[in-house]
Amino acid sequence: xxxxxxxxxxxxxxxxxxxxREFFRKKSRKMVDKVMSLKDAIARFVHDGDYLAxxxxxxxxxxxxxxxxxxxxxxxxxxxxxxxxxxxFEVLSAGEVFNRVDIAYIIGLEARGxxxxxxxxxxxxxxxxxxxxxxxxxxxxxxxAMGVPFVPTRNVLGTDTFHYSAGKVVKCPFTGKRLMLQxxxxxxxxxxxxxxxxxxxxxxxxxxxxxxxxxxxxxxxLIITTERLISNDEIRRDPSLTSIPFYLVDAVCEVRYGxxxxxxxxxxxxxxxxxxxxxKAERDPDAFKEFLKLNIYDxxxxxxxxxxxxxxxxxxxxxxxxxxxxxxxxxx
Amino acid sequence: xxxxxxxxxxxxxxARELEDGATVGVGTGAPCAAAMLAQKTGSPNLVxxxxxxxxxxxxxxxxxxxxxxxxxxxxxxxxxxxxxxxxCCRGFVDYTFLGGAQIDMYGNLNSTRIGPDHQRPxxxxxxxxxxxDFASFCWRMMVITPQDKRRFVEKVDFITxxxxxxxxxxxxxxxxxLGAGPYKIITNMGVMDFEPETKRMRVVSINPGYSFKDIxxxxxxxxxxxxxxxxxxxxxxxxxxxxxxxxxxxxxxIGR
Numbered sequence: 001x002x003x004x005x006x007x008x009x010x011x012x013x014x015x016x017x018x019x020x021r022e023f024f025r026k027k028s029r030k031m032v033d034k035v036m037s038l039k040d041a042i043a044r045f046v047h048d049g050d051y052l053a054x055x056x057x058x059x060x061x062x063x064x065x066x067x068x069x070x071x072x073x074x075x076x077x078x079x080x081x082x083x084x085x086x087x088x089f090e091v092l093s094a095g096e097v098f099n100r101v102d103i104a105y106i107i108g109l110e111a112r113g114x115x116x117x118x119x120x121x122x123x124x125x126x127x128x129x130x131x132x133x134x135x136x137x138x139x140x141x142x143x144x145a146m147g148v149p150f151v152p153t154r155n156v157l158g159t160d161t162f163h164y165s166a167g168k169v170v171k172c173p174f175t176g177k178r179l180m181l182q183x184x185x186x187x188x189x190x191x192x193x194x195x196x197x198x199x200x201x202x203x204x205x206x207x208x209x210x211x212x213x214x215x216x217x218x219x220x221x222l223i224i225t226t227e228r229l230i231s232n233d234e235i236r237r238d239p240s241l242t243s244i245p246f247y248l249v250d251a252v253c254e255v256r257y258g259x260x261x262x263x264x265x266x267x268x269x270x271x272x273x274x275x276x277x278x279x280k281a282e283r284d285p286d287a288f289k290e291f292l293k294l295n296i297y298d299x300x301x302x303x304x305x306x307x308x309x310x311x312x313x314x315x316x317x318x319x320x321x322x323x324x325x326x327x328x329x330x331x332x
Numbered sequence: 333x334x335x336x337x338x339x340x341x342x343x344x345x346x347a348r349e350l351e352d353g354a355t356v357g358v359g360t361g362a363p364c365a366a367a368m369l370a371q372k373t374g375s376p377n378l379v380x381x382x383x384x385x386x387x388x389x390x391x392x393x394x395x396x397x398x399x400x401x402x403x404x405x406x407x408x409x410x411x412x413x414x415x416x417x418x419x420c421c422r423g424f425v426d427y428t429f430l431g432g433a434q435i436d437m438y439g440n441l442n443s444t445r446i447g448p449d450h451q452r453p454x455x456x457x458x459x460x461x462x463x464x465d466f467a468s469f470c471w472r473m474m475v476i477t478p479q480d481k482r483r484f485v486e487k488v489d490f491i492t493x494x495x496x497x498x499x500x501x502x503x504x505x506x507x508x509x510l511g512a513g514p515y516k517i518i519t520n521m522g523v524m525d526f527e528p529e530t531k532r533m534r535v536v537s538i539n540p541g542y543s544f545k546d547i548x549x550x551x552x553x554x555x556x557x558x559x560x561x562x563x564x565x566x567x568x569x570x571x572x573x574x575x576x577x578x579x580x581x582x583x584x585x586i587g588r
Contacts, residue, residue: 060384104461106459123455125452129450134461136465138417154469157468158494158507159440159491161460164450207385210385263401265404269400
């Protein structure tokens, strides 16, 4: 397969599956208790300079508690997978955690608007960027999960998105068609928020999985934050519900409301008012420093952040909103 | 004549394009409103798909994100990104709606940046998201956007998402799936499609109260005229009533 065309973006991670195999060969397969505090998990497994990926979909089942902790601990110079990264990107930008990004979707919060803080950071020239698309990054994770150096796809061809990517176009040896090759993406460390996990890391996700099944398999180190710990007996009662097996997992952190202020399907809806407070506070960089101090740096942990924004009462309101009970109550 | 606003007009025109039994990949905002309106008018069996994994939900209200709980509320399946995009790539998805900061005469879209320096852009936008993927794979790509000279430009600063690329057969030569591409551009002033040979944008329908000149004056490149330009049919009372009372009662989209 001869290369016809190459993107000029830099490949930010090593796509070599044998290097990844060497890493996975040494990774523990022991089914041991991996429960620890989120603070300890971030301290042990997330290092300056690492390439980081965050599970979920921006503000849906996203481990926001972990993003806060990464910022609180002052991680710097990280690589980052911007795979529909919305509120997580906003938080990590606020901490200037990363200096290089694989971009599929950043800065925006979908229908909510654009993050002024993330935009300032991305327009500052401090961040090296390589362009991709959502499916490109999903396919790159899939290639890594397969243990192969790339997968071919048919998107991106003919565009500037390709030109600024680190992909390559080849001629298909079977059909002669031009194909985009998506290089495998093996993150150094990832965090995925799940509904339920046991102490070993066997995890259950309800609802859409986005790219998390491949991400869990592609990443070298994996931190699971979970709404609830459940027993191993419960996991074994119905193994068809397990989407992430224990041997992929390095740490299990029980973080109730760990996706707040994002949406956790079947648990709580997003806190749109608080997400708007973020966007508003970011307009003035000085005021935003105060906002960050209050909401991240001066909070001991996620529980304190939750208390700051209405505690159990607010969480119950968001639960009602998730299940559309608020509509019945208001008769609209 | 019934009173309606620009957004209501565009959503209604878009909804009429979606025939019963078709599949559509949508984002939030106007496209989602159009798909919901189509389901409640002539196309109850329209299958809505969201890139994060939601398949055929019974949308209880307008989603805020293409992955939020509403996008798989009472859905037939809660899947993932690869499954949805690969379903599109296999040729199973008929329509998609996209947007961008800029569009050119071939329907190429820019949602990445303004300015020449890629590493230090004058204005940075979110990037492709799933737009490039949907536009590459879905059979017919449509755009709902205001008619504005700053949006309809001779040359986009960055081709994030493929239209007909450089026109003619350039899209087919690029390796993108054959037969898929931009189909209709729906604006507040009219509807455009693409001339079959050159793939250049042309006006097919003009909204009540506007002329071809109005559309051309608000477009940064020369528009072609379809052999027969029609007047766009405004929203009916029934369409407006469903849109206002059932699709977007809080006027999130139609109030913009």
